Amino acid sequence: MYSIIAYTCPLVLPRAQKRRKGSGTEEFDHIGQQNVKDVAGKTAFVTGGASGMGLAMVRSFANAGMKVAVADIEAEPLNAVVEEFEETNASVIGLQVDVADLESVTEGAAKTREAFGQIHVLVNNAGIVTGGTFAEAEPNDWRWTMNVNLDGVYNGLNAFLADMIAHGEGGHVVNTASLAGHIAVPNLGVYGTSKFAVVGLSETLRIELVEHGIGVSVLCPGVVNTNIFTAGRNRPSTLAAERETNFERARTDSEIADNEVMRNIIEPDVVGDMVLHAIQNDQFYIFTHPDFAPIVRARTQEIENAFAYWTEYCG
Numbered sequence: 510m511y512s513i514i515a516y517t518c519p520l521v522l523p524r525a526q527k528r529r530k531g532s533g534t535e536e537f538d539h540i541g542q543q544n545v546k547d548v549a550g551k552t553a554f555v556t557g558g559a560s561g562m563g564l565a566m567v568r569s570f571a572n573a574g575m576k577v578a579v580a581d582i583e584a585e586p587l588n589a590v591v592e593e594f595e596e597t598n599a600s601v602i603g604l605q606v607d608v609a610d611l612e613s614v615t616e617g618a619a620k621t622r623e624a625f626g627q628i629h630v631l632v633n634n635a636g637i638v639t640g641g642t643f644a645e646a647e648p649n650d651w652r653w654t655m656n657v658n659l660d661g662v663y664n665g666l667n668a669f670l671a672d673m674i675a676h677g678e679g680g681h682v683v684n685t686a687s688l689a690g691h692i693a694v695p696n697l698g699v700y701g702t703s704k705f706a707v708v709g710l711s712e713t714l715r716i717e718l719v720e721h722g723i724g725v726s727v728l729c730p731g732v733v734n735t736n737i738f739t740a741g742r743n744r745p746s747t748l749a750a751e752r753e754t755n756f757e758r759a760r761t762d763s764e765i766a767d768n769e770v771m772r773n774i775i776e777p778d779v780v781g782d783m784v785l786h787a788i789q790n791d792q793f794y795i796f797t798h799p800d801f802a803p804i805v806r807a808r809t810q811e812i813e814n815a816f817a818y819w820t821e822y823c824g
């Protein structure tokens with residue numbers, strides 16, 4: 510039983526690893542170095558960096574003295590970001606990248622290294638949303654959502670991780686999930702599935718990267734005032750939707766727009782600073798809306814109750 514916990518629980522694993530390797534703590538001295546506390550002069554690659562939370566991170570990172578590669582599929586906003594920083598001393602480059610395309614991300618990684626040298630912080634943030642119930646969801650909703658929200662994260666890891674491990678200077682990976690990666694949200698099931706996957710991926714990644722001095726954070730926002738509501742602007746024609754979804758109807762419905770979730774909307778610049786703080790302080794989960802803790806707790810409580818039920822059943 511204990512070995513299962515040791516292999517699956519991130520909080521337990523470092524101790525378990527220590528035991529498996531069988532020697533003193535000196536082998537684990539490097540663990541403290543995964544914390545990229547001193548970010549000035551380090552390089553970050555931020556996907557979806559031309560808008561919303563990605564742009565806010567770019568601003569927070571640049572203000573902290575980091576060199577930043579802004580990767581985004583949208584050319585015009587990308588140019589606007591580069592122009593914004595031309596007036597300053599910040600080292601910021603813009604790269605047109607499609608995170609759903611591994612070749613495109615790999616090319617972005619090469620260009621970033623060419624411009625700035627080693628990359629220390631990878632932010633897999635680009636994302637889109639599709640809505641509607643599972644019964645309504647079209648195959649193209651599923652494909653586009655997974656291509657960007659899940660494959661996009663994998664492609665970032667594939668393009669950057671090997672070098673981040675090899676250069677040995679430590680680093681940090683941030684993956685943007687969502688509060689919908691912790692709780693079920695009706696009409697957001699396809700999106701939520703991609704975000705639950707990003708949370709799970711990040712939890713595993715965190716365990717695997719400890720020994721390489723690379724920290725991991727998973728950003729789990731509630732509603733943030735960004736351009737996500739017009740995500741369809743980046744939908745490829747090859748994956749077009751055949752009909753309007755509940756999500757599009759929902760965002761124009763004043764009753765829904767005035768619900769509790771929408772009343773708790775926050776501005777992206779707050780999130781940019783939270784992500785920088787999480788990197789500097791090696792914080793794994795980043796919850797932008799702590800008020801929603803009871804909803805997540807209700808889910809974990811139900812799981813605990815189920816364990817109690819089945820423990821009794823199994824005698």
Ligand SMILES: NC(=O)c1ccc[n+]([C@@H]2O[C@H](COP(=O)([O-])OP(=O)(O)OC[C@H]3O[C@@H](n4cnc5c(N)ncnc54)[C@H](O)[C@@H]3O)[C@@H](O)[C@H]2O)c1
Nearest residue numbers: 557560561562581582607608635636687732733735736737
């Ligand atoms: N805004 C919210 O309420 C909210 C809540 C939870 C999670 N999120 C997540 O936050 C992340 C950032 O979204 P945002 O809210 O800032 O929205 P946004 O639309 O303002 O920014 C997303 C950026 O990703 C880019 N993008 C989309 N597809 C891409 C692709 N294939 N390749 C490269 N770039 C691509 C867009 O051009 C855009 O610049 C997403 O992963 C989203 O799912 C958002």
